[in-house]
Amino acid sequence: MRVAIYIRVSTKLQEDRYSLKAQTTELTRYAESQNWKIIDIFKDVDSGTKLDKDGLEAMLDQVEDGKIDIVLCIEQDRLSRLDTIKWEYLKGVLRDNRVKIAEPGNIVDLSNEDDEFISDLKNLLAQRSRRDLLRKMMRGKRQKTREGKVWGKQPEEYHYNKETEEVTVNEERSWIIPFIDSLYIEKGLGANAIAKELNKISKTAEGKLWTNQQVLGKLKNPAYHGVLQKTFSNGETITVPGVYPPLRSELMYARIQNILKKRYRRKPAEPHFLRDVTIMCSTCQREISVKKHYTYSRDKTKKYGIFLLTHTNEITQSKCIAKPVINDKRVKYRIAKAVKDILTDTNKITEYIDSDFDETELFRIDADVKKLQKLDADVRTKMDKLLDLYLDDKWPKEKLDERYRMLEEQAKRIEADLKEKNRKRALIQSDKLNYDTVTEFFSIASRFEELLEPADQQRLIGSLFPTATLDTEKNRLTLHALLPQQVTVDVNIPIESIEEVTEREIMEQAKIRYIKAQQILNEQKGLSLEALSRLIGSQPTTLKWDQERFGAFKHLAPNKQSSAVRQQRVALLKEELRRDPAISGRQLENKTGINRKMIYKLIEEEGLKQ
Structure with missing residues (x-):
């Protein structure tokens, strides 16, 4: 029997701890004891949830070339912790080439239904063990918090000794809290003003300038009156008093929270037609907000409110290369025009929608799916590596948790995008997604200009376009229309210049x-x-x-200086002079209603008495 040995660890950390060399030695001895011919040894230092690994792909090439009868690994989870779709693909390649999976002491024949069922169970258990490890980690952290034991990064005003698990005051930084409290309570300064005062004296522990957000964090943190408080991803908040040496009294904390509530009581946001649309910046991938800004007339007597599309806070805005600031007037008219054009002129649809819902679009979707699948595999690899770092116990757990949550959210978004792309492909193939269905959907938006109340416009646009992307480089706002079929169609709205x-x-x-x-x-x-x-x-x-x-006004009196009026007056004077050549200027004025000076002027210029 020809055998390929496959060994894998998730990261370099595991490579040292679980030893690829030890796996190689054990599997080589086992193959020799079975009188199998070792064709090659393939190895990967990568995630088991990832299909496109160099070692695995090289091995599958040998499988498809008919050079291998058995794949030998320490445990099946070394070969795969793949999701169902990827696992089915891997099984299909092995089964089609009549290749078996072997562990020391056990062989699985994928052409046998019972063996395949057992193999599927092992794959599911490998995935489940990974999830169980995560749950155990979170349970351990919750229990540690309940016991009043701190973990993760601590406030700079405290020292934490991991060996004794003791928290002590950092005398070099402990002055910060009473200093902030004094300025906030006694002098009535706000967070921005306090940050400026701090910057005159000292920088943060990281050597950076103080910001208003950092000051607010100090004002809100219950640790400074001794309380350990953590909120976990399952929604549970655990509060344990008497953990930290207090730097402010509980009464002072209560006074501060009362003032914060009064100062930062938010009014409901003013209605705006884009308020319910989640807009992302294409440059930095951070959210864009609708913010009201006030400006004044030149003489400073009138105050005007304008709405701007920009980043939520100054820090995010300063970090973004594009630094978007777009007046809403530059998109509102174009949105209404786009809806009207799509509904009234089918030839203009392609100006806004970059899709013909044909083979070209299907090819584009397939390319997007491949990119998303690769991105999904990369994200899950990073999640696996975080687990290894967590187990290594050399890294701050709080930072690892934060990073893991970010990756988890990213994985969910990728999964949702993949499902949406597959739905879109199926609809186009069955001719259920085309220009007609898009036009029918946009008929709902035809009421946009009729709605005078901003709140009504906000609800309508938010229901049709839940998300959007602002691209200042291409000078456009792309609205992602969510059709009833649960697929999105991009509508490109050009941004007007000032x-x-x-x-x-x-x-x-x-x-x-x-x-x-x-x-x-x-x-x-x-x-x-x-x-x-x-x-x-x-x-x-x-x-x-x-x-x-x-066009000319109707019912407007003729211009006295116009040629038509002059001709009319000349005709009247000619008629009167024909009847009575000796008529006086006063008599002409009474009969024609023309001013006497004008009469004399016309008689002379037109030669009426010659």
């Missing part, structure tokens, strides 16, 4: 002024342009420009 917004607003104001002027003329027919301008509150020249943009 000049485009200004020009559009000027035109909108001109249209409003034009409509108002026409309404006045409908009620007061025959008004002159000068009289109309006084009623509107605009210059006559401005109303002339409005007529050039939108």
Whole structure:
């Protein structure tokens, strides 16, 4: 029998602890005792949840070339802790090539249903043991907290001795708490002002400048009046008094919390059409918020509120290379226009939606799926390595927990994206996702411009587009429309420039002024342009420009300087002079209503008495 020996550890730490050499020695002796011919020894220092490992892939190449009859490993979990889909793929390759899995003392024939069932159980147990280890870790930390034992990184005002498990005051930093309390309670300074005062005296323990968030953390932390308090991922909060040497009294802590509640009592956010949309920055992958900013008129007499799309806080904004600050006016009009274009002109759909729901799109989805699968494998490898670091007991457990939670959230998002991509592929293949279904979905948004209340606009847009991505480099906001089929379609909204917004607003104001002027003329027919301008509150020249943009006003009195009026007057004078060539200027004025100076001017210029 031809055998391939496969050995694996998750990380370099395990390579030292569990010894690849020891596995090799034991498996080589076992193969020789069975009179098997060793074809090659394959090894990996990588996660068991990952399929694309160099050693494993090299071994599978030999399997598919028909060079191997048995894969020998210490335990099956060395070969696989794969999820169901990847495990089925691996079994399929081995089964199709009639290759068995062997452990010392046991052989599994995957073509045998009973053997395959046992092998599946081992794979599930390997996955479960990994989850059990995590649960035990968290249970241990909760129990340690209940016993009043601290763990992880401690506040800089304390020292923690791991050997004696004793917490003592750090005399070099203990002054910080009474200093902050004094400024906050006695002088009434806020967190920003206190941070500035601290920076005049000292930096943080890490040698950095103090921030308002760090000051707030000190004000809110119950450790400084002796209390150990931890909140865990299962929602449980454990509180143990008398653990830390107190640096402030419990009464002082209560006073501080009371003031904090009053100062930081948040008002409900003002409604905004993008308030319910989770917007991410394409540059730094952090969230973008809708923030209200106030500005003033040039003479400082009027205050205006404007909404900006920017990062939630100054620190995040400063770290982002793009540093986005987008006035909401630059996207609101374009969103309404996109909805209208999609509903009224099928030729314009491709301007906003970069998909034809065809073979090209399917190819793109398949490429995305492969990337997500690789990303998923990488994340799970990192999670496995964190477990090894945790067991090594050389790293701060609090930091490892925080990192693990981040990876866990990332893994969940990747899994959700994979499911969504597969749903989208199936819908396109069955012709259940096309331009018609998208247009039908967008018909709901046709009411957007009709909704006058910002809260109604907020609910509508939030329900249609739960998420979005702001890309300042490409100058666009991509709305991720969530269709009833639970798949997303990206709608690319170009962001207007400041000049485009200004020009559009000027035109909108001109249209409003034009409509108002026409309404006045409908009620007061025959008004002159000068009289109309006084009623509107605009210059006559401005109303002339409005007529050039939108058409001549109806019922407006003719311009006295116009050629049509002059011709009309000349005709009246000719008729009167024909009847009575000796008629006087006063008589002409009474009969025609034309000013006498104008009469004399027209008679001379037109030669009416020749």
